[in-house]
Amino acid sequence: MDRPLRIRRIVNAVNLSTPLGLLLAAAGSRGSPERGRCPGPDGLVLAGGYRWPLPAAPVFTVGNVVTARRAAADLLDRPALLRHEGRHATQYAFLLGPLMIPLYLVCAGVSLLLCGDHASANPFERQAGLADGGYTPHPIRWPFRR
Known part of the structure; x- marks a missing residue:
């Protein structure tokens, strides 16, 4: 792993x-240890089996922890x-740092509007990177377009 990633x-x-992120992944995956945790590329920790309804995303990151609803190892097939x-x-x-969470939520709400x-x-x-995240970009529709 190179210096910036360390x-x-x-x-x-x-x-x-x-x-x-580790605490959230452990709490949200209680009861599904078979989906487990594994090391990922570039110093990331991959955690699977997340079951809580929020966030609704199939994959999300907090710190260096990438948490998924599916098995952690499945993420290795999605570079x-x-x-x-x-x-x-x-x-x-x-x-x-952790203050990114509320700011991210505000930005997500504005984007939704x-x-x-x-x-x-x-x-x-x-x-x-929208494409890398699996997102299709949508144009601004409100209030500028009718």
């Missing part, structure tokens, strides 16, 4: 976003998605 891993541990989630891990490290989805106008998702 720094990202350390910063996310110190700013408590990775411990928060573009892991690049996208790795960019979110970098956002946690170099932007806001403007475009009809949580990603198209969300700067966090755009910077992470």
Whole structure:
């Protein structure tokens, strides 16, 4: 692992976003240990079996922890998605730490109002790469278009 990724891993541990991600993944996957945890690329930790209804996304990242509803190992077959989630891990490290969560939610709400989805106008998702995250971009539809 190269130096920027090691720094990202350390910063996310110190700013408590990775411990928060591990706690959330463990609490949300209780009762499905077969989907487990495994190391991912670039210092990411992959956690599977998430069952809580929120967030509704099939995959999400908190710190260096990428949490999925499916088995953690299934994520290894999706390199573009892991690049996208790795960019979110970098956002946690170099932007806001755990404070990224409420700001992300505000941006997702604004995007929902403007475009009809949580990603198209969300700067966090755009910077992470909409296509890599599996998103289809939508144009701004409100209030500028009728």
